[in-house]
Amino acid sequence: MEEILAKIKELGLPEQETNELFDLLTQEVLDVVFQDLAEKSTDEELTVIENRIKDSKSPEHFETILNEIAVTVYGDTAQQEIKNIYLDMVDGLKKNVADAKDLIERANNGDPDAKALLEKAQQTDMYKNIAPTE
Numbered sequence: 172m173e174e175i176l177a178k179i180k181e182l183g184l185p186e187q188e189t190n191e192l193f194d195l196l197t198q199e200v201l202d203v204v205f206q207d208l209a210e211k212s213t214d215e216e217l218t219v220i221e222n223r224i225k226d227s228k229s230p231e232h233f234e235t236i237l238n239e240i241a242v243t244v245y246g247d248t249a250q251q252e253i254k255n256i257y258l259d260m261v262d263g264l265k266k267n268v269a270d271a272k273d274l275i276e277r278a279n280n281g282d283p284d285a286k287a288l289l290e291k292a293q294q295t296d297m298y299k300n301i302a303p304t305e
Contacts, residue, residue, distance in 0.1 A: 172234075175257045182268060192264075200256050201237055207244045 175196070179189050201224070209217060220240060227233040241249035277285035292298055 174254070175261065178258065178261045179264075182265065196257060196260050197233075197237075199260060200253060203256050204237065204240050204244055204253070208240055211244065 172193075176189065176193055179192055179196075182189075182192075184192065205217075205220075208220070212220075220236070223236050224233065227236055237253070238249065241253050245252040274285050274289060278289045293302070
């Protein structure tokens with residue numbers, strides 16, 4: 172997981188935000204793995220696993236459960252599969268950040284299409300929820 176944290180740090184986030192983003196990505200990874208598991212398991216088995224996850228006592232315990240699920244789903248390549256899911260998500264984030272920076276730069280340089288797109292994005296609830304308030 173250190174490699175994943177290092178990749179997230181490349182985004183230039185402070186330590187606390189890096190850790191928070193890692194936690195969010197871990198939840199997303201769990202969702203992907205759980206969806207893959209759902210294709211191979213009964214409803215009863217899924218309920219047992221869901222309860223184990225809810226009852227996990229620590230991040231380490233949670234990671235152990237995630238690893239067990241991954242082995243069930245992916246077999247011998249479980250660790251690599253988990254790593255690949257994380258890396259794909261981090262790469263997607265990097266691309267989104269680069270695209271956003273490019274859009275802002277184009278808007279600042281007078282591109283009317285970029286300005287319009289940026290203004291439209293600023294009207295969304297998502298933007299309003301994450302943008303700093305003055």
